[in-house]
Amino acid sequence: MKYSPGINRYLKLALSEMQLSKYVIATILGFTLCSPLIARSQVMTPAPMVMQVVAHEDDDILFMNPDLSASVSAGTGVVTVYVTAGESNGSLTGDPRTLYAAQREEGARAAYAAMLKQSNTSLTWIRSLLTLPNGIVAEKNTLRSNPSVVLIFLNLPDGGDPDAAYALYHLYEGVAPSSYATIVPTGTDGIGLKSSTYGSKSDLVNALVFLMNQYKPTVIRTLDPRPYSCPACTGIDYVNFDNTDHTYVGRFVDVALNQYLAASTSVPRVSLRNYLGYSIGQYQGNLGASEYTVKRSVFDAYKYWDHNLLSQENNYLGYFGTSYPKYSGGTAWLTQTQSGNLAAFSVQNGKLAVWSRPNANQQWTGPVLQTSSDPLMPGVAVAKRPVPDNRMQVFALSIPLAQNTDGAPESLKIVTSIENTAGGLNFTKWLSLGIPTMNCDPNASCLASLGSPIVATSQNGLFHVFIRNDRQGISAIHQRTGDTWSSWSDIGGADLFGDPTVVVSKNGLIHVFGTSRNGQISHWIETANNAETFNIDSHFPTTSAASTTNASIDSDGKIALFYRQPGTANVVFIKESVSDSLWSATVTNISNDGGFGPVVPLLNPTTKKLSLVTTNSLAGLSSSTQSSPASSVYSGWSKLNGLYVGYPSAVADNGGNTVIGAIGQNGRLYINGVAVGN
The missing domain is CATH 2.120.10.10 (Neuraminidase)
Incomplete structure (x- = not known):
């Protein structure tokens, strides 16, 4: 995520230590939960697998927390796909693009280690290559102590990279130039990562479909594919704006999910969850003190690797106490x-x-x-x-x-x-x-x-x-x-x-x-x-x-x-x-x-x-x-x-x-x- 022009209007509080039992059958407040009217199912429950597909290395911890932390802390299988390298034009402190991309990746690894209360060292993660359709290669990071936690970096150019501006927009809309080479973050040569080329919209769609087939998610979290924008609005009234990369990642997920589901009737059922992006900083803080504390601590683990964020941290204060879905799903179902x-x-x-x-x-x-x-x-x-x-x-x-x-x-x-x-x-x-x-x-x-x-x-x-x-x-x-x-x-x-x-x-x-x-x-x-x-x-x-x-x-x-x-x-x-x-x-x-x-x-x-x-x-x-x-x-x-x-x-x-x-x-x-x- 890059700098938000939003103004922080609220100082918000919010995730105590998350722990989860599979289920609790108890008597709650005068009515019985284990009623004879409720029959226990004998069908084996499939293991949940949650996939996040985001644009940048901090999008998941900013916009999908505390939901993300709850899944990770509960031991749920979690795979997060970062579509861009987040390199922008390098950091504001002068780090070149490939180094800044590597720093943001390390920040993501540190954040997930923090959610699991682990230290983040060179031994915490197994870093390897992942071959996608059409010979495209991505980086795969697997948590050594829990292989069900996986981070995948596709490393497409960030929308703010002047050498490949708005790459995701161009790929999705088919607007020239519509072919982009991936970024090779500093240090990834140790695992043999080389640049690949996404030559069309279908290359990225096929990559996402491949990953959905590999991990069989039961929940997919992504960003808002249809943010309400108001070009005539400015400042605090520019409410539902969002980053172009966020928007197009959401749209790519829509297309890929449709293809994934159409190709097979045997995959697990999927619930889609879209989250608002930048605009959450201009809504009321909806998290309590415990949620705020954990969300902030996870973000703190990330921020020390992101030099742009360190120099602009005050612009992020409005995000720590908020999390809003695009569609709530209702409560009368x-x-x-x-x-x-x-x-x-x-x-x-x-x-x-x-x-x-x-x-x-x-x-x-x-x-x-x-x-x-x-x-x-x-x-x-x-x-x-x-x-x-x-x-x-x-x-x-x-x-x-x-x-x-x-x-x-x-x-x-x-x-x-x-x-x-x-x-x-x-x-x-x-x-x-x-x-x-x-x-x-x-x-x-x-x-x-x-x-x-x-x-x-x-x-x-x-x-x-x-x-x-x-x-x-x-x-x-x-x-x-x-x-x-x-x-x-x-x-x-x-x-x-x-x-x-x-x-x-x-x-x-x-x-x-x-x-x-x-x-x-x-x-x-x-x-x-x-x-x-x-x-x-x-x-x-x-x-x-x-x-x-x-x-x-x-x-x-x-x-x-x-x-x-x-x-x-x-x-x-x-x-x-x-x-x-x-x-x-x-x-x-x-x-x-x-x-x-x-x-x-x-x-x-x-x-x-x-x-x-x-x-x-x-x-x-x-x-x-x-x-x-x-x-x-x-x-x-x-x-x-x-x-x-x-x-x-x-x-x-x-x-x-x-x-x-x-x-x-x-x-x-x-x-x-x-x-x-x-």
Whole structure:
């Protein structure tokens, strides 16, 4: 990563020592995790393998931590591919390009050794050559004490190298010059590394496909292939800018992953996770003190080898307390069907993955990967169609790879699919709902920042779909009788991140919440039942959030809104004082158990208590429950450990049991900490 023009607005705190059990079955806060309703799967769990594909030698530790540290510390197989040598025009202290490239590689080795609490010496790593398709040669570093940790340096020219400026852009777009020789870092002659030539886009795509085939990742982490850019913006308002190398690495991964999956049906299921880059320094700090400490310590191990960073360290302060995914994946993907059965929905291999539990006495089955013409992004919204239809309907964001360029309105679309038959959980016919193009800023990367859809059901049983639009506000589209749809309309808002939150009040009114990058929560309320129009709540309390929000109706009928505080990552909530009218300004602090990201509330229909589920500092989950119905007092946090992708979901089954779901880094569905299905 090179110098960011971003201004550090927040001094952020955040990863205590990570340790992980395979899973814990315990009783958490009044509900039993090892319920007889939850059957243990007999299917052997595949070993998780996480692949990071990044542009520069510090991108993974800056943008993918603390997720990366959690995987490494847990003993998960990890392979990181550095696409460029990061040599720029040499260091600011006068080191030539090949020496600066070698220094940054050593920094990467030092960072991974630090994550494993090992010293970094010449004996720590086994350095060797790796031959890729078309005779291209890369450097492979294998951790001697743990061969499942591998670093691969492709050594393509950095975008800031004046002798090969923006090489990745030229290769991807086929713009001359479109042939580039790799950099040979100083000292690599000892292992016989020589320069290779990437002569086309396909050379790099084939190299990545080769590596995916070799390591069979179950999770791929990479950077944002579609950052929202605003050339007319400057300084602090230039929010979602990113480095060109970051963007094109993300795009190369999209193409390579599509080819890898298309060539074989026997590879492990893959979850794709994109991370925001430079812009995270201009968002609220969403990591707590422990996460900050470990992320900073890993970075400190790297920085002593990067002379540019040492001279500009103050420009990096905003990155240590933050980590934001491009797509959160949502928290409402575990649901009860109209028949009372349970179903879970995720995106794997770019397709809708569906698990099901037919009844309380049967095991979970799945996932079944559903047919779709174009890849889906993480984040699926699920809704029940009204009686007598009884079918489920899903909504997702689809991005055709063939049109994966900024500024093409047809390149993104919101799609929906209705279950073929009630209870079958098969979704084969997809309808495009289009996109809210009326907002597209001609000075921005059109539609690049569309979020994932969120759905609410109005009092008349019709659906309303909400998304973060290209102007970082919220747009909506409304279902009409006969499965026709309105045109897209604006709800309002600006500068929002993540996905909106929706909840239907006890009186049937839809409430919508959005969080801006400066932490302000905005609230809109439906003007009347089934109205399709919304007013901004100008009296909503001023509060600051470092996560998207989640809402639930408490047992007293009032809406409670949960989120995390900036800097501390503490879980807090505010609550209505008068339904559909007034909110209390009191912010109640429930503390935290580490971790970051959204908080999932669920009202148990039997106990009438709200339970909260969120991530913890062990990269697992923690839960807390109200001491009594409608109380503002919550119990201490109890852990349900694991190693997961994205965020959890929770639902009550028809027996009144609270069921917590999470997607493991091995691709399996975990229910209350136990792997189920396949």
